Amino acid sequence: MKHRSTSILTQIAMAVAAIIVGGYAIYIVSSQVPLPGVKYSAMAPYLSLVMAIVITFFRLKNIVLVVNSVFAMIMTLISPYMGLAIFSTGLATQVVSNLIPDRFLLKTQIVASIYSAFVAGIALQVSKYFIGGAFYDQITWPYVFLLMGIAFVLGLIGGHYGVLIGKRVRKSI
Numbered sequence: 001m002k003h004r005s006t007s008i009l010t011q012i013a014m015a016v017a018a019i020i021v022g023g024y025a026i027y028i029v030s031s032q033v034p035l036p037g038v039k040y041s042a043m044a045p046y047l048s049l050v051m052a053i054v055i056t057f058f059r060l061k062n063i064v065l066v067v068n069s070v071f072a073m074i075m076t077l078i079s080p081y082m083g084l085a086i087f088s089t090g091l092a093t094q095v096v097s098n099l100i101p102d103r104f105l106l107k108t109q110i111v112a113s114i115y116s117a118f119v120a121g122i123a124l125q126v127s128k129y130f131i132g133g134a135f136y137d138q139i140t141w142p143y144v145f146l147l148m149g150i151a152f153v154l155g156l157i158g159g160h161y162g163v164l165i166g167k168r169v170r171k172s173i
Contacts, residue, residue, distance in 0.1 A: 008058070015054045016071045022046050036139055037124040037147045044116035044151040045158035052112040052162025057170050064115065065094040085126040089118045108166075109159035116155030117148040 023046065027039050054067055068090020076083025093115045100107050121144050128136040 008060075011057070012054075012067055012070060015050060015067055016074065019047065019050050019067075019071060020074070022050065036127070036136060037120060037144070040120040040123050041147050041151040041154065044113075044120065044154035047119055048109075048112040048116045048155035048158030049162040049165070050158075051115045052108050052159040053166040053169065055108045055111060056163050056166025062094055064097060064111065065090045068093075081126050081130045084130075085119075085123045088126070089115065089122045092118050092122065108163050109156060112159035112162055113152045113155035116158070117152040120151040121145075121148040 023043055027043060029042075033039070033042075051064065051067075055063060060066070068086055072083040072087035072090065075086055093111065096114050097107075097111045100110065104110070124139060124144055124147065128139050
């Protein structure tokens with residue numbers, strides 16, 4: 001049993017590392033667009049891909065919250081606001097995930113897409129209210145919902161491929 005829990009912790013750490021490295025690369029590239037929050041929508045397919053792989057591979061209750069808690073602890077060292085946004089995103093996604101019946105065929109894709117939408121919305125709001133500035137004062141709720149919708153749609157693509165990859169990885173082990 002001890003080997004199993006060590007293995008799970010190692011795999012969670014690998015998932016968090018994948019989110020950090022891939023997300024950072026996409027974040028740098030998408031930061032060239034001068035509109036606030038666009039970078040979060042641009043990261044949606046990748047974030048949904050990784051989250052769908054994690055959900056499919058682990059099949060553990062509350063795995064989204066666990067992975068995001070670890071991710072938030074690490075990122076809080078860089079910015080407490082980032083840690084708050086990440087933890088809030090994981091918590092909100094986990095709450096919504098628990099409301100969707102397990103027998104729902106596309107649950108993993110939907111949850112992964114919701115995760116990406118929450119990343120866009122929550123990160124934008126944390127930036128607006130805690131970091132502030134004239135640039136973020138221009139953000140309206142329709143703009144936030146538009147970015148969340150774009151992130152959700154792009155997240156469906158990443159979630160679909162994440163489930164395929166997760167099933168193959170799970171099958172090979």
